[in-house]
Amino acid sequence: MSTERVKDLVVRWGEYEDVTRASMILEWDQETYLPQGGAEARSTHISALAGIAHEKLASRNFGAALKSAEKRKGLTPKERAMIREARREHLRAVRIPEALVREIAKAESRGLMAWRKAYSTNNWRIFAGNLAEIVRLKKRVADCVGYKGVAYDAHLDVFEPGATVQQLDPLLEGIKEATPPLVRRIARSKRKAPKVFRGRFAHAKQLEFGRKVVEEMGFDFTKGRIDLTTHPFCTSFDPGDVRLTTRVVEDDPRVCLFGLIHEAGHGLYEQGIDRAIVRTPVGHPVSLGIHESQSRMWENVVGRSREFWSHYLPEIKKTFPDELRGAKLDDFYFAVNEVTPSFVRTEADEVTYNLHVVLRYEIEKDLFAGKIKTSELPAIWNAKMKQLLGIVPKTHSEGVLQDIHWSMGLFGYFPTYFLGNLYGAQLWETAQKDIPRLTARIGKGQLLPLRDWLRKHVHAPGRTYPANELLRRATGETLSSQPFLRYVESKFGELYAL
Amino acid sequence: MSTERVKDLVVRWGEYEDVTRASMILEWDQETYLPQGGAEARSTHISALAGIAHEKLASRNFGAALKSAEKRKGLTPKERAMIREARREHLRAVRIPEALVREIAKAESRGLMAWRKAYSTNNWRIFAGNLAEIVRLKKRVADCVGYKGVAYDAHLDVFEPGATVQQLDPLLEGIKEATPPLVRRIARSKRKAPKVFRGRFAHAKQLEFGRKVVEEMGFDFTKGRIDLTTHPFCTSFDPGDVRLTTRVVEDDPRVCLFGLIHEAGHGLYEQGIDRAIVRTPVGHPVSLGIHESQSRMWENVVGRSREFWSHYLPEIKKTFPDELRGAKLDDFYFAVNEVTPSFVRTEADEVTYNLHVVLRYEIEKDLFAGKIKTSELPAIWNAKMKQLLGIVPKTHSEGVLQDIHWSMGLFGYFPTYFLGNLYGAQLWETAQKDIPRLTARIGKGQLLPLRDWLRKHVHAPGRTYPANELLRRATGETLSSQPFLRYVESKFGELYAL
Numbered sequence: 004m005s006t007e008r009v010k011d012l013v014v015r016w017g018e019y020e021d022v023t024r025a026s027m028i029l030e031w032d033q034e035t036y037l038p039q040g041g042a043e044a045r046s047t048h049i050s051a052l053a054g055i056a057h058e059k060l061a062s063r064n065f066g067a068a069l070k071s072a073e074k075r076k077g078l079t080p081k082e083r084a085m086i087r088e089a090r091r092e093h094l095r096a097v098r099i100p101e102a103l104v105r106e107i108a109k110a111e112s113r114g115l116m117a118w119r120k121a122y123s124t125n126n127w128r129i130f131a132g133n134l135a136e137i138v139r140l141k142k143r144v145a146d147c148v149g150y151k152g153v154a155y156d157a158h159l160d161v162f163e164p165g166a167t168v169q170q171l172d173p174l175l176e177g178i179k180e181a182t183p184p185l186v187r188r189i190a191r192s193k194r195k196a197p198k199v200f201r202g203r204f205a206h207a208k209q210l211e212f213g214r215k216v217v218e219e220m221g222f223d224f225t226k227g228r229i230d231l232t233t234h235p236f237c238t239s240f241d242p243g244d245v246r247l248t249t250r251v252v253e254d255d256p257r258v259c260l261f262g263l264i265h266e267a268g269h270g271l272y273e274q275g276i277d278r279a280i281v282r283t284p285v286g287h288p289v290s291l292g293i294h295e296s297q298s299r300m301w302e303n304v305v306g307r308s309r310e311f312w313s314h315y316l317p318e319i320k321k322t323f324p325d326e327l328r329g330a331k332l333d334d335f336y337f338a339v340n341e342v343t344p345s346f347v348r349t350e351a352d353e354v355t356y357n358l359h360v361v362l363r364y365e366i367e368k369d370l371f372a373g374k375i376k377t378s379e380l381p382a383i384w385n386a387k388m389k390q391l392l393g394i395v396p397k398t399h400s401e402g403v404l405q406d407i408h409w410s411m412g413l414f415g416y417f418p419t420y421f422l423g424n425l426y427g428a429q430l431w432e433t434a435q436k437d438i439p440r441l442t443a444r445i446g447k448g449q450l451l452p453l454r455d456w457l458r459k460h461v462h463a464p465g466r467t468y469p470a471n472e473l474l475r476r477a478t479g480e481t482l483s484s485q486p487f488l489r490y491v492e493s494k495f496g497e498l499y500a501l
Numbered sequence: 502m503s504t505e506r507v508k509d510l511v512v513r514w515g516e517y518e519d520v521t522r523a524s525m526i527l528e529w530d531q532e533t534y535l536p537q538g539g540a541e542a543r544s545t546h547i548s549a550l551a552g553i554a555h556e557k558l559a560s561r562n563f564g565a566a567l568k569s570a571e572k573r574k575g576l577t578p579k580e581r582a583m584i585r586e587a588r589r590e591h592l593r594a595v596r597i598p599e600a601l602v603r604e605i606a607k608a609e610s611r612g613l614m615a616w617r618k619a620y621s622t623n624n625w626r627i628f629a630g631n632l633a634e635i636v637r638l639k640k641r642v643a644d645c646v647g648y649k650g651v652a653y654d655a656h657l658d659v660f661e662p663g664a665t666v667q668q669l670d671p672l673l674e675g676i677k678e679a680t681p682p683l684v685r686r687i688a689r690s691k692r693k694a695p696k697v698f699r700g701r702f703a704h705a706k707q708l709e710f711g712r713k714v715v716e717e718m719g720f721d722f723t724k725g726r727i728d729l730t731t732h733p734f735c736t737s738f739d740p741g742d743v744r745l746t747t748r749v750v751e752d753d754p755r756v757c758l759f760g761l762i763h764e765a766g767h768g769l770y771e772q773g774i775d776r777a778i779v780r781t782p783v784g785h786p787v788s789l790g791i792h793e794s795q796s797r798m799w800e801n802v803v804g805r806s807r808e809f810w811s812h813y814l815p816e817i818k819k820t821f822p823d824e825l826r827g828a829k830l831d832d833f834y835f836a837v838n839e840v841t842p843s844f845v846r847t848e849a850d851e852v853t854y855n856l857h858v859v860l861r862y863e864i865e866k867d868l869f870a871g872k873i874k875t876s877e878l879p880a881i882w883n884a885k886m887k888q889l890l891g892i893v894p895k896t897h898s899e900g901v902l903q904d905i906h907w908s909m910g911l912f913g914y915f916p917t918y919f920l921g922n923l924y925g926a927q928l929w930e931t932a933q934k935d936i937p938r939l940t941a942r943i944g945k946g947q948l949l950p951l952r953d954w955l956r957k958h959v960h961a962p963g964r965t966y967p968a969n970e971l972l973r974r975a976t977g978e979t980l981s982s983q984p985f986l987r988y989v990e991s992k993f994g995e996l997y998a999l
Contacts, residue, residue: 024546032526036728040723040725040742043741226538226539244535
């Protein structure tokens with residue numbers, strides 16, 4: 004691959020990227036092995052690297068390399084993509100004044116502390132003022148970086164480049180209309196999920212089985228590893244060094260197992276980036292929505308399918324012969340797919356999950372449009388929960404305070420969870436057409452055909468194509484909520500005999 | 502502590518130090534958890550940080566802050582120490598041209614690869630040319646940074662600031678004269694160390710016992726941790742985050758245990774640096790020799806003492822009741838103190854260890870004085886082994902090729918191992934005078950009085966005083982080989998009934 008015409012730009016990008024990757028290693032250690040006494044120094048070191056990375060990205064030299072690359076004649080599509088992505092990152096870095104960046108960092112640091120306290124004491128007021136301040140500053144950020152439609156678009160764009168309220172509204176509306184009726188039909192069904200997981204599932208054995216599954220998904224352990232953490236995530240320092248994390252709950256093996264399959268979905272994406280574009284502006288996952296499509300497809304569409312368990316139930320019984328003695332495929336399959344409205348997003352099933360995102364999306368949109376105030380959020384939250392899921396949380400900690408995101412200034416992030424489900428279902432429909440006997444092969448424990456298809460169509464190109472273009476190339480269609488709705492209607496219609 | 506007059510310098514130092522500490526985190530991970538596929542990217546990231554740190558340290562701004570601090574009136578001793586240490590590091594950074602730094606990095610990278618191959622195939626010729634090149638470049642470094650006595654001094658000074666051939670020669674000469682006769686007397690003794698360690702010592706139990714001992718030494722596990730590695734080391738990212746590493750050999754529990762005690766000696770030093778000077782030019786261990794005095798004092802003087810085991814033998818028997826059934830204190834004590842000439846430095850006992858360093862010191866000195874050529878090293882090595890230890894290695898891999906250091910350009914490093922033994926014995930003599938019933942208390946498992954004495958006299962001041970001044974303040978004397986010689990004569994005279 005020739006990148007001769009953008010060589011100087013790629014060199015400068017590499018220098019910037021080295022610092023950000025180094026910082027990610029510090030952050031990984033912070034979440035896995037850092038002793039308590041090292042917390043303060045660690046945040047100093049991470050800030051220092053963030054400052055250096057920002058300097059490099061916003062520097063005149065970077066800008067000059069970019070300009071000179073843009074003037075070159077005869078650029079290849081890949082070179083044009085590199086310039087596009089470098090410009091995008093550079094502009095964001097130069098457009099937000101350093102004073103504002105520092106102000107936000109402080110507000111978020113205070114916000115995070117306030118949120119922790121508010122969450123643990125179930126007291127919204129402790130956090131409300133901090134949140135208002137963060138939203139105020141984030142509106143200024145939107146003004147600095149600019150947007151075509153509404154201010155909220157500027158934040159959506161950070162995590163899902165190109166996404167706008169105009170594009171997302173109809174997608175979320177489709178889900179919002181179709182899901183509550185399905186949830187109600189399920190609630191009326193006479194079929195109920197049986198209890199399959201009883202007793203204690205030993206820590207080490209859970210990890211052993213999870214590791215086996217992840218390896219059979221095609222995750223390469225010479226290029227990655229698994230460690231323990233409180234809030235699992237996946238991070239990549241290079242396609243040759245991808246770290247999955249997980250947590251283990253001894254009376255519920257689903258947490259570790261589905262958590263690992265989920266993170267390994269992310270991990271396969273990171274390991275699958277084409278080596279030729281690594282350490283360039285396009286050598287990264289294209290968006291959080293596409294990233295989440297990989298994790299949720301593996302976790303739910305594959306990992307909670309009947310075919311998957313027709314192969315893996317006998318396998319997991321070898322690891323837990325006593326604990327799962329007598330468990331039948333139908334029961335096991337039902338137990339990992341129970342649908343029931345619940346308060347907490349991270350524990351939601353496949354059907355109700357998106358409604359949790361709809362709720363947050365509508366609130367974020369209205370906050371940034373100035374239609375609602377942070378002081379009104381608890382009441383709005385509960386009203387929307389009632390409307391969408393038919394339930395009302397008893398405490399703010401399992402309601403409006405449940406997520407850490409807003410305290411960290413992460414607005415526009417939640418919709419990517421929703422997009423992941425949609426992208427995932429759409430890619431899955433095409434994969435089923437492209438890969439002969441895909442589900443039958445999964446039923447034999449053959450997971451690599453899917454991994455290879457995803458690698459080719461999703462992982463390898465990195466940011467060569469924007470997300471919508473990537474999807475169009477892979478599936479021939481633009482993003483729609485229909486494949487997802489077809490998928491849940493079919494799967495849960497059958498499961499609950501609707 | 503006021504550092505108002507050197508504030509700008511301290512701020513710039515902090516920015517430099519953040520990058521070096523970040524790099525140390527990457528290096529720790531490289532030796533503990535890095536998957537094979539991440540090696541190449543990791544070395545790119547580490548080089549990037551090294552480049553940034555060098556830029557910061559050598560920058561005009563750093564130089565200007567230094568100059569301006571030096572001009573201030575009424576500097577406190579601590580401020581003067583900060584300036585002294587900052588100037589020392591700054592000068593080294595500006596005096597070595599970047600082209601030479603890059604040339605050396607390449608030569609060392611090639612050297613390391615050649616050494617690995619030479620070591621594994623027992624073939625000196627593969628490495629000889631690379632070593633000659635490294636020595637040639639290192640001589641140029643000495644010319645760049647300057648020295649008063651001989652070129653080798655410039656390299657000694659990196660690891661042991663202020664150390665010179667003129668100072669070290671008589672110390673090493675004293676050891677070289679006194680040790681071989683002692684070794685010969687021991688060899689003629691009728692007393693022989695009994696075999697105490699039989700069978701298999703379970704991995705997890707070894708770590709559990711080692712952790713217990715280290716904790717009782719006063720190592721604070723809220724400010725540090727233990728991980729596994731191939732070549733154990735200790736590293737510090739902050740006094741609140743000190744990492745020990747160890748390895749476990751199931752048929753010899755001494756490797757893990759004494760290794761951990763050794764690294765914890767280093768770790769206590771790092772944890773003990775006064776918080777008020779952290780992230781300043783004096784907030785670091787003063788020299789590798791002093792560092793090694795801490796590890797070797799804990800490992801050998803304390804950890805291999807009869808008093809220590811009079812307390813810990815019953816303890817370790819609780820962990821390994823079957824494996825150590827019937828082991829008697831005298832036998833156990835003898836088994837961890839056996840003296841016997843051996844080929845490999847890292848496996849040498851307390852008495853012969855220094856001779857291994859004498860050998861390397863003499864070779865390094867002669868190489869840098871141009872008196873010998875790298876091609877002659879195997880013959881010279883074997884002749885010196887014969888002269889000093891009375892044995893000749895059968896292969897180069899257990900002879901001249903045994904250490905990795907030269908392939909990494911680490912000349913002037915070995916003498917710090919020797920200095921550690923000397924400093925350690927001298928500090929130990931004073932500690933015995935200062936701390937009432939010190940050895941009796943160790944016999945009761947009370948290790949904290951020694952930790953506290955070392956913290957006050959050695960750890961807390963960091964680089965406030967140069968090593969020789971630190972030693973004089975702690976012991977009232979300049980460095981001498983006599984305390985060490987008294988210590989080994991007494992301990993091994995008794996043990997071998999000489």
